[in-house]
Amino acid sequence: MALTGIQIYKLLPQTNCKECGFPTCLAFAMKLGAKQVELSDCPYVTEEATAQLAESAAPPIRLIELVGEGHQIRVGNETVLFRHEKTFYNRPGLLISIQDTLDETAIEQLAKTVDAYGVDYVGVDLRIDGLAIEATSGDAARFAEAVRAVRRVSDLPLVLVGEDPAVLGAGVELLEGEKPLLIGANARNWDSMAELALQNGAALGATAASLEELAELTEQLRSKGVEDIVLHPGAARMGPTLAMQTQIRRLALKNFRPLGYPTIEFVGGSDDGRQQAVLATQAISKYAGLVVLDAFSPELLYPLLVLRENIYTDPQKPIQVQPALYEINNPTPQDPVLVTTNFSITYFSVANEVEGSGIPAWLLVTDAEGMSVLTAWAAGKFDAESIAKAVKQFDVAARVERHDIVLPGHVAVLSGELEEELPDWNVLVGPREAVDLPAFMKTVLSEGSTVH
Amino acid sequence: MQIEIPKDNWQGSVNTVTLGATPEEGGTRTRTVTIGGQQTLPFLHFEQTPPNRPVIALEITAARPGDWSPVLLDAWGDAIDDPGNWAGACESAGADLIVLSLGLTEADGRSADPESAVRATKSTLGGTGLPLIVLGPGQAELDNDFVIAVADATKGERLVLGLCEDSNYRTIVAAAMANDHLVVGRTPMDVNLAKQLNILITDMGLPLDRIVMDPTTGALGYGIEYGYSVMERLRIAALQGDAMTQLPLLVNPGAEAWKTKEAKVGEGVPDSWGKWEERASNWETVTAVALIEAGADIVVLRHPDSVTRVRNALDELMAVG
Ligand code: B12
Numbered sequence: 029m030a031l032t033g034i035q036i037y038k039l040l041p042q043t044n045c046k047e048c049g050f051p052t053c054l055a056f057a058m059k060l061g062a063k064q065v066e067l068s069d070c071p072y073v074t075e076e077a078t079a080q081l082a083e084s085a086a087p088p089i090r091l092i093e094l095v096g097e098g099h100q101i102r103v104g105n106e107t108v109l110f111r112h113e114k115t116f117y118n119r120p121g122l123l124i125s126i127q128d129t130l131d132e133t134a135i136e137q138l139a140k141t142v143d144a145y146g147v148d149y150v151g152v153d154l155r156i157d158g159l160a161i162e163a164t165s166g167d168a169a170r171f172a173e174a175v176r177a178v179r180r181v182s183d184l185p186l187v188l189v190g191e192d193p194a195v196l197g198a199g200v201e202l203l204e205g206e207k208p209l210l211i212g213a214n215a216r217n218w219d220s221m222a223e224l225a226l227q228n229g230a231a232l233g234a235t236a237a238s239l240e241e242l243a244e245l246t247e248q249l250r251s252k253g254v255e256d257i258v259l260h261p262g263a264a265r266m267g268p269t270l271a272m273q274t275q276i277r278r279l280a281l282k283n284f285r286p287l288g289y290p291t292i293e294f295v296g297g298s299d300d301g302r303q304q305a306v307l308a309t310q311a312i313s314k315y316a317g318l319v320v321l322d323a324f325s326p327e328l329l330y331p332l333l334v335l336r337e338n339i340y341t342d343p344q345k346p347i348q349v350q351p352a353l354y355e356i357n358n359p360t361p362q363d364p365v366l367v368t369t370n371f372s373i374t375y376f377s378v379a380n381e382v383e384g385s386g387i388p389a390w391l392l393v394t395d396a397e398g399m400s401v402l403t404a405w406a407a408g409k410f411d412a413e414s415i416a417k418a419v420k421q422f423d424v425a426a427r428v429e430r431h432d433i434v435l436p437g438h439v440a441v442l443s444g445e446l447e448e449e450l451p452d453w454n455v456l457v458g459p460r461e462a463v464d465l466p467a468f469m470k471t472v473l474s475e476g477s478t479v480h
Numbered sequence: 481m482q483i484e485i486p487k488d489n490w491q492g493s494v495n496t497v498t499l500g501a502t503p504e505e506g507g508t509r510t511r512t513v514t515i516g517g518q519q520t521l522p523f524l525h526f527e528q529t530p531p532n533r534p535v536i537a538l539e540i541t542a543a544r545p546g547d548w549s550p551v552l553l554d555a556w557g558d559a560i561d562d563p564g565n566w567a568g569a570c571e572s573a574g575a576d577l578i579v580l581s582l583g584l585t586e587a588d589g590r591s592a593d594p595e596s597a598v599r600a601t602k603s604t605l606g607g608t609g610l611p612l613i614v615l616g617p618g619q620a621e622l623d624n625d626f627v628i629a630v631a632d633a634t635k636g637e638r639l640v641l642g643l644c645e646d647s648n649y650r651t652i653v654a655a656a657m658a659n660d661h662l663v664v665g666r667t668p669m670d671v672n673l674a675k676q677l678n679i680l681i682t683d684m685g686l687p688l689d690r691i692v693m694d695p696t697t698g699a700l701g702y703g704i705e706y707g708y709s710v711m712e713r714l715r716i717a718a719l720q721g722d723a724m725t726q727l728p729l730l731v732n733p734g735a736e737a738w739k740t741k742e743a744k745v746g747e748g749v750p751d752s753w754g755k756w757e758e759r760a761s762n763w764e765t766v767t768a769v770a771l772i773e774a775g776a777d778i779v780v781l782r783h784p785d786s787v788t789r790v791r792n793a794l795d796e797l798m799a800v801g
């Protein structure tokens with residue numbers, strides 16, 4: 029349980045030497061209690077005090093790292109219930125499960141496909157984080173073969189799923205130097221699972237149907253020396269799962285240590301594979317640390333990966349790109365200038381379309397404080413004046429001879445004022461949506477150029 | 481181990497609002513829809529059994545829409561050419577209510593007018609027994625003309641009329657008051673703007689149990705995180721007891737999701753986007769379910785498959801064990 033400032037103060041040297049940067053030990057203790065400073069800022073704490081304080085300085089939700097052959101997943105360390113209170117920090121890992129009952133080539137094929145999958149979203153390469161190998165066969169040799177098959181083609185972090193320590197053991201011992209997650213321990217097998225996890229440097233999942241059982245189980249695991257624990261709440265449907273996840277997060281943030289770990293949710297298993305989209309949406313929005321899907325399908329993964337980006341962006345600062353004059357498809361001075369804002373989603377929607385069209389163009393990105401076209405316009409951050417300013421700032425007239433400048437269709441109202449601001453330019457209004465840019469560029473923009 | 485489950489004990493609750501009226505109640509609907517009443521954050525059964533479930537609306541347009549994705553046009557087929565047939569198809573697809581969007585032009589290309597707006601509304605009411613939301617074309621002056629005509633022609637139906645924005649709420653609210661209808665107000669993603677509009681609307685005398693609010697949302701990948709957080713903040717304010725935020729929330733994941741390139745475009749996109757129809761449906765479903773988690777009481781969708789999936793999600797969320 030977390031210590032209060034006063035309790036911490038009792039453990040400090042109480043000399044008020046000020047080396048920590050605070051006038052008194054008490055002031056420092058208060059900051060430490062509020063987790064605003066590091067204990068190491070005081071050079072004089074005793075080892076004994078450090079040990080006592082470490083417990084209370086630990087984050088309310090333990091950070092768990094899973095490591096494959098290179099790649100890793102970090103989950104936990106969250107500090108709030110709602111993203112608007114601060115932000116969510118560590119994106120939940122998205123994993124695909126593989127049954128060990130598949131034949132080896134099928135396993136290799138699936139693992140390879142998952143490993144290779146990547147999709148670009150606003151310049152970020154989104155990927156699947158790991159694989160969960162399920163010991164459905166109940167056979168140690170077969171399970172080991174499955175793990176070997178996966179490792180031949182993929183270096184992603186692994187979750188090994190099964191209840192028999194002997195079977196999981198046959199898999200985990202192949203993963204030397206890695207840190208997989210074992211799912212895992214339950215009320216019956218926890219003792220031997222704990223040993224297996226400790227011997228192999230693995231994290232351990234704790235499965236139970238109620239919070240009480242879950243908390244008891246993690247305490248048992250801790251008594252055996254297991255620290256890296258992932259909670260696997262055993263609720264079956266969305267309502268009960270939401271309740272358990274919410275209760276776990278609330279208790280953890282109140283420093284209830286037995287539940288201060290990230291969670292894992294398995295969202296497969298439904299007859300209708302598409303239902304996974306729905307379950308995973310809740311898992312990503314509401315507190316899951318790891319989400320395991322049981323089928324690989326890009327049309328499902330892409331939206332889920334994007335949702336995860338959206339929910340886990342910092343609400344305080346929109347993702348932005350640098351304002352500049354960007355060159356797309358190697359433009360010459362005879363090519364047109366398109367204007368947009370520096371909100372990253374906006375920039376990439378436009379840049380991707382222009383790039384895809386194969387037609388060269390200059391893309392002038394103004395400093396709109398990271399806002400979309402209409403938001404920036406409504407906020408007065410994207411107007412004729414700011415566009416003219418960007419034209420000047422990035423020396424556009426010197427680099428481009430053809431003086432055609434294209435506005436986003438949504439701000440057609442700006443064209444009159446922009447003509448006044450930029451008298452030697454021909455102001456054109458483009459389509460409203462970026463999807464329609466290639467057609468516009470092929471027709472309107474290639475019809476003729478106005479070289480000044 | 482005994483664990484004390486931390487429970488919130490909120491002072492406030494969301495207003496209960498009933499849409500539509502049956503013949504006994506002065507309308508023609510075969511059923512009504514009641515939303516709101518929550519005293520907890522969404523679906524926390526351990527604090528309160530949700531008194532009403534969120535509902536699914538399907539959007540139809542008065543005349544065949546010019547800018548909808550071919551995936552949607554295929555899904556609805558010929559029904560699209562007649563609002564009555566389309567509304568009937570929506571009811572069969574499992575919608576709880578219908579949103580009729582009035583446009584600027586009629587099917588034959590002529591400009592829409594108040595008479596055609598009334599015709600489309602009547603046809604929709606004839607094609608379904610579900611409650612109805614009617615939205616003007618989105619230009620303050622025309623909205624006023626169309627919505628007044630519709631309100632007068634359907635007195636007693638408890639339609640929801642919109643969209644009330646700060647520029648045009650007066651006429652729409654007055655028309656709703658005179659004809660026993662409800663209104664929906666929309667503000668751009670801001671808690672204070674939402675409160676302000678609600679104050680303006682209630683100041684005119686429309687009771688709170690006849691207003692829903694649309695805080696605006698963005699699609700998955702295109703600003704959903706802002707809408708999501710504004711909804712969570714509005715709902716928390718409501719539960720804390722701020723009366724001007726205690727209105728049920730309506731959002732448009734359908735319209736937003738189907739504007740995106742991911743939903744609209746089938747060719748010339750990366751392979752990693754996956755199969756088009758399925759991706760498009762998922763785009764809409766994921767947007768809608770995320771917003772339901774944030775507190776939506778009405779989600780407006782466009783594709784019949786999304787209705788099935790979102791309904792499954794709601795069934796699961798309403799289940800206790
Ligand atoms: C998310 C959002 C916000 C977020 C901001 C997110 C951000 N970083 O910009 C927040 C919540 C902060 C916000 C705030 C406000 N918002 Co706002 N917001 C939205 C929302 C929901 C989505 C915007 C978005 O991200 N779109 C996605 C991006 C990619 O679109 P885009 O930049 O327009 O780019 C597309 C096209 O324009 C085109 N394009 C872009 N560049 C170019 C260039 C060329 C050459 C061409 C051809 C095409 C092209 O391609 C892109 C893809 O098709 C919209 C409503 C909606 N659903 O669209 C309202 C909206 C933009 N907001 C609006 C308003 C009024 C505001 C506020 C003023 C409200 C207020 N008073 O507080 C504030 C202003 C900000 C401030 N004062 O700080 C209004 C604007 C109304 C209007 N027509 O003027 C909108 C339209 C909502 C509405 N219907 O009322 N908003």
Ligand code: SF4
Pocket residue numbers: 040041042043044045046047048049050051052053056069070071072073
């Ligand atoms: S450095 Fe340590 S001993 Fe010195 S004032 Fe700070 S807390 Fe006290």
